[in-house]
Amino acid sequence: MTELPISADLISADLVAQNNEARRAALDDEYAALGRKLERSGIAIDSIKDRVKAWSVAVPSWGTGRGGTRFAKFPLPGEPTNIHEKLADCAVVNQLGRTAPRVSLHFPWDKVNDYGALAEEAASYGLSFDAVNSNTFQDQPGQAQSYVTGSLSSTLESTRQQAVEHNIDCIEIGQALGSRALTVWVGDGTNFPGQQDLGRSLDRYLEAAAKVYAALPDDWRMLIEHKMFEPAFYSSVISDWGSSLIVAQELGEKCRCLIDLGHHAPNTNIEQIVARLHHVGKLGGFHFNDSKYGDDDLDSASINPHQLFLVFNELVEAERNPRAGFDPAYMIDQSHNVTDPIESLLSSAEAIAGCYARALLVDREALQQAQNDNDVMLAFRTLRTAYETDVGPILAQARAEQGGAIDWLGAYRESRWRDRKAQERGSVGLGAGIV
Ligand code: AFD
Ligand code: MN
Ligand code: MN
Numbered sequence: 001m002t003e004l005p006i007s008a009d010l011i012s013a014d015l016v017a018q019n020n021e022a023r024r025a026a027l028d029d030e031y032a033a034l035g036r037k038l039e040r041s042g043i044a045i046d047s048i049k050d051r052v053k054a055w056s057v058a059v060p061s062w063g064t065g066r067g068g069t070r071f072a073k074f075p076l077p078g079e080p081t082n083i084h085e086k087l088a089d090c091a092v093v094n095q096l097g098r099t100a101p102r103v104s105l106h107f108p109w110d111k112v113n114d115y116g117a118l119a120e121e122a123a124s125y126g127l128s129f130d131a132v133n134s135n136t137f138q139d140q141p142g143q144a145q146s147y148v149t150g151s152l153s154s155t156l157e158s159t160r161q162q163a164v165e166h167n168i169d170c171i172e173i174g175q176a177l178g179s180r181a182l183t184v185w186v187g188d189g190t191n192f193p194g195q196q197d198l199g200r201s202l203d204r205y206l207e208a209a210a211k212v213y214a215a216l217p218d219d220w221r222m223l224i225e226h227k228m229f230e231p232a233f234y235s236s237v238i239s240d241w242g243s244s245l246i247v248a249q250e251l252g253e254k255c256r257c258l259i260d261l262g263h264h265a266p267n268t269n270i271e272q273i274v275a276r277l278h279h280v281g282k283l284g285g286f287h288f289n290d291s292k293y294g295d296d297d298l299d300s301a302s303i304n305p306h307q308l309f310l311v312f313n314e315l316v317e318a319e320r321n322p323r324a325g326f327d328p329a330y331m332i333d334q335s336h337n338v339t340d341p342i343e344s345l346l347s348s349a350e351a352i353a354g355c356y357a358r359a360l361l362v363d364r365e366a367l368q369q370a371q372n373d374n375d376v377m378l379a380f381r382t383l384r385t386a387y388e389t390d391v392g393p394i395l396a397q398a399r400a401e402q403g404g405a406i407d408w409l410g411a412y413r414e415s416r417w418r419d420r421k422a423q424e425r426g427s428v429g430l431g432a433g434i435v
Contacts, residue, residue, distance in 0.1 A: 010088070010095050010125070011415040013403070019411040020400055027406055031393040038389075043361060045394065052357050052398045057288070058102040058130035058331040059345050061110050064089040065428065067297065067335030075429070076340060078422030083110040084121065085425055089342055091125035096411055098404035099349045102130040104331055105177065107170050108140055115176035122177075130181070131223060131285070131329055132174035136163040137187030137231065150188035152212075153205035153237045155196070160208045167212040175217065181285070181329055182216065183258060184209070185225035189232025189239070201237050206250055213251040222255045223284040223329065224248055227263040227296070240264075241273050248282045253325075256284025260333055261311070262296025263287075271310040278318045278326065285329030286311075288352050297335035299344050301351035308352065309387050312359035320364065340418055346408045353398075354391050361386040 035045035064086045066076045080086040083105070090103045103122065112118050122128060136151030149156055151163035163186075171182055188205065190196045209224075216222050226244040229236055238244055244257040257277050264270060277283040289296060290303040301308045318326055332352070336344040363382055370379035396406045405411035 010092055011411065011417060015415055016096070016405050016411050019414060020406045023406040027393060027396050027400065031397050034390070034393045038361070041363065048357055048360050049394050049398050051360055052353055052394060053402060055353060055356055056099055056101055056330070057349055057352055058104045058329070059090050059093055059100045060104045060106070060331065060333050061086045061090070062106050063332060063334055063336060063345060064341050066341065067337045069337065074337070075427065076418070077427070078418040078425055079341065079428055081426050081428055083112060083118065087122055087125060087127065091127055092342055092417055093345045093349070094127065096405040096408040097346045097349050098399050098402040099353050100345065101126060102128050104130040104133060106133040106135060107173060108135060115173055119177050129174070129177040129179045130331060131183045132170045132177070132179045133183045133185070134167045134170045136166055150201070150237070151186050152208040153186070153188040153201045155204070160204060164208050164211045168215045171215055171217070171220070180219060181221040181223055183223040183225055184212070185227065186238060187231045189236035190234050191232060192234055195234070198235060202243065205237050206247060209247060210251055213255055216254055220254060221284060222251065223258040224255060225258040225260055225263070225287065227260065228265055230294070241277065245277065245280070245282055257282050258285045258287065260287035260289065260296065262289045262291040270307060271314045274311055274314040278314070278323060281323040281325060283318070283326070283328055285331065287331055287333030288348065289332070289334045297333065299334055300332060300348035301355065305351065305355065306387065308355045309358050312355040313362060313383065316359040316362065342412060342417070343409060346412070350395055350408070354395055357391040357394050358386050358389060361389055
C-alpha cells in the first residue's frame with residue numbers, strides 16, 4: 001500500500017477505511033470471479049491491476065471549479081476560489097481515486113508570489129506538478145497589448161513578443177514548480193474569409209513559437225495543442241493535427257503534438273491520429289474529455305467510451321512498440337458545468353484508467369494473427385471481448401490497495417467535503433465564461 005504524505009486535513013482516513021470495510025467482502029468476491037474468468041484466457045488479473053496502479057493522469061487546476069458557457073456560469077457553493085483551495089480539491093481527488101497525483105497549472109490564473117512554497121504545499125498533499133499552460137487567449141488587467149488580433153500569430157510584432165515573453169515566463173514558473181513541459185494552446189484564428197492570410201499567419205506563429213522553444217530547458221517538452229474551432233469560427237491557426245505536426249517538426253525534437261479529444265471535427269478517427277503521431281515519434285500527450293456536438297469539455301467517456309478504449313488500444317500498442325522518447329503526458333481537460341468537479345474528476349479518472357485496463361486485456365497475439373489472416377470478424381471480436389469486460393473490480397482493488405476508496409462516490413458524499421467547504425470558502429462570481 002502506498003502511503004501518501006497527506007499532512008493536511010482532507011477526508012478522514014478512518015472514514016475511507018470504514019467505507020471500504022463495508023464493501024470489502026463483495027469486492028473480494030467480484031475480483032476473484034473476474035480473476036478466474038481472465039485466467040481462462042491466460043491473463044493474470046494481478047498483473048493488470050499492477051499496471052493500473054502504475055498508471056496515472058494529471059488533473060487541471062481549472063477543472064476544480066465550476067465551468068461555464070458563454071451564456072452563464074452557475075457557481076457551486078464551496079468550489080475553490082484560489083490555487084490553494086484548488087490544490088486541496090485535487091488532493092481529495094487523488095486521496096479517493098489514487099490515479100491523479102499531478103496537477104497542471106494555468107497562468108496567469110494560478111499566479112502566486114512564491115512558487116517554491118506552492119510546490120511544498122502540493123508535496124504536503126502528495127501532489128506534484130504536470131505541464132504548465134500559458135494563456136494568450138484572454139487579455140489580463142494591465143496588459144500592454146491586446147490579443148484581439150491573435151497572440152503568437154498576431155500581425156503586430158509587439159503582440160507576438162508579449163505572447164512569447166508570457167510563454168517564457170511560464171517556463172520559468174514551471175521550473176520552480178518542478179514541471180517538465182509547457183503546453184501551448186492559442187485561440188488565434190479568424191471569423192471571416194479574407195480576414196487574415198492563412199499561410200502568413202502560420203509563418204508568424206512558427207517564428208514566434210521558435211523563440212519560446214529556444215527558451216525550453218533540455219529536459220522539457222513543448223506540447224502543441226490544436227483545436228478545430230472556438231474562439232475562432234472560420235479558421236484557427238493551429239486547427240488540426242496536421243498543423244500541430246508541422247509546428248512540432250519545424251521546432252525540433254523537444255516539441256510534440258498534444259491531442260485534446262474534444263478538439264476535432266465530429267466523427268474524426270482520433271485513434272488513427274494517435275497511431276500516426278506515434279509513428280513519427282511526435283505523440284506528446286492528451287487532454288481527455290468527451291464531446292457530442294461542438295462542446296470540447298464533457299466528462300471523459302460520458303458520450304463515447306468506445307472511442308476512448310480505441311485510443312488506449314493504440315496506446316497499448318505503442319507501449320509494446322515504443323518509438324524513441326515515447327512518454328505521453330496524460331491529462332484530463334474538462335469543464336464541469338453541472339456537477340461537483342471533484343466527482344467529475346474522480347469519475348473521469350476511473351473511466352480513463354478503465355479504458356487502459358480494457359486495452360491491456362486485448363489478446364495482442366490473437367489480434368495480430370487475425371489481422372494477418374484477414375479474419376475480420378475474429379479481429380473485431382478480439383477487441384470487443386476486451387471492451388466488454390467489466391474491469392470495475394480491478395480498478396476498485398487498485399484503489400483500495402493504495403489507500404483509496406472502493407466506492408469513491410459514497411465515501412466522498414459521506415465526507416460532506418463540499419458542504420464543509422461551503423462554510424469555509426468565499427463565494428465565486430456569477431457571469432459567463434470559460435472554466
Ligand atoms: C481550451 C483548451 C486548452 C486550454 C483550455 C482553457 O482545451 O487546453 O488551456 O481550454 O480553458 O479549450
Ligand atoms: Mn485542452
Ligand atoms: Mn478544450
